[in-house]
Amino acid sequence: MNYETLFSRGADTMRQSPIRQMGTVAAQRADLISFAPGYPGADAFAWDDYRAIADDLLRGRGADVLQYGPTHGFRPLVDVLIEILKKRGISASHETTLVTTGSQQGLDLVSRTLLDPGDVVLLELPSYTGAIAAFRNTRAVLVGVKQQADGIDLDDLQDVLQRVRQEGRRVKFLYVTPNFQNPSGSLLSLEKRLRLLEWAGREGVPIVEDDPYGDLYFEDAATAAETRPIKADDRDDSVIYLTSFSKTLAPAFRTAWVAAPASVVAKFDVAKQAIDLCTGNFDQHVVYEACVRGVLARRIPELRRYYQHKRTVMEGALRRELAGLVTWPMPRGGFFLWAALPQEMDSQVLLQRAMHHGVIFVAGGAFFVDGSGRYFIRLSFSQQTPERIEDGCVRLAAAIKEEHAALQPGTARTA
Secondary structure, three states: OOHHHOOOHHHHHOOOOHHHHHHHHHHHOOOOEEOOOOOOOHHHOOHHHHHHHHHHHHHHOOHHHHOOOOOOOOHHHHHHHHHHHHHOOOOOOHHHEEEEOHHHHHHHHHHHHHOOOOOEEEEEEOOOHHHHHHHHOOOOEEEEEEEEOOEEOHHHHHHHHHHHHHOOOOEEEEEEOOOOOOOOOOOOOHHHHHHHHHHHHHHOOOEEEEOOOOOOEOOOOOOHHHHOOHHHHOOOOOEEEEEEOOOOOOHHHOOEEEEOOHHHHHHHHHHHHHHOOOOOHHHHHHHHHHHHOOHHHHHHHHHHHHHHHHHHHHHHHHHHHHOOOOEOOOOOEOOEEEEEOOOOOOHHHHHHHHHHOOEEOEEHHHHOOOOOOOOEEEEEOOOOOHHHHHHHHHHHHHHHHHHHHHOOOOOOOOO
8 A cells, every 4th residue: 555645735744853853863872962852850850759649549549540531621630720820920710721731732732723724823033843843734834033132023023924914824823932932042021022912912913822931940040020921911812821841840741731712722622632532631630739739839949940050061061162162142941052153054964973972952943944043053951960961062062163173164074
């Protein structure tokens, strides 16, 4: 049977995640130090707490723990999510809150329910590859908007919107990650958040706000006030808000949630029924217990210090090894350092050289929907130990210096 003739047009547009590709490479070579995936550090998981919670749940033998659950989510957990949203300044209810199987499912639901082939989505340059993939899977047209040090360029946003409309195309929504964006680590300024919300209402373009890192601000560089969600000031139902426990509890629980207008959540619920029926019930029970037992509240300040230290170690190592050759904005939270190479350097070519030195990263071009960004690299400091961060930066520096030398006039290229 020749299935190549049977694949849908949508399947032909699918592209493998470059981050997942690097994960496959890392799994095949134990000697590699990987700065590629944005994984939490495994030594920061609350292993003992989760073990105790799971033991209590299974000993209790409540039938619902291992049973199918409501598509909308385990109701006691939804109650907790509403309280978490309230602390973030967001007013929510059961009708406006939906549990999803990871934030990636939230992006997929947005794509399935809002996009038709040919619709336009506006995204930052750069933007998260998972969002790019989700929106491309419904054959949307992705158009990039420039980014500044304090987040999306609002003037360019208006120019891009007007140009797209003049071309006779419809913009369905703008996708942004205001807090410590993946990949750039940028933090959208409070002033811009309010202006962006005003823009959405004026232009009739919803905002899809992705916020997996908002709790993970670094106390030497940012404050809780600076991470206030755009959704917190939304009075006109202009914002669809996505967030997750993957970066604070553990990604294996695959428990995230959406806060959106009731009409949108109702459509999400129906679409989710066709995808997975419900998010894993056992996972939701564990997450619920972690919240009500205080595990989450206790962990978040610890995680800020934990990732802040790793950030500091990586910055120190890069300054020591690559001063004057590579530049980056200081990460004020989150998992990533976004580094600019000399502009004549191609990060995809550099990646091949770096692998020979035993280190990998994600080449910057994967995050740009306009084909640019080739001289950027994303380095994740979240997973590796401080010692391996130091070692990895030494290896990376050796590769960059070799590549830089190879690009000088009259130098023969070697790998």
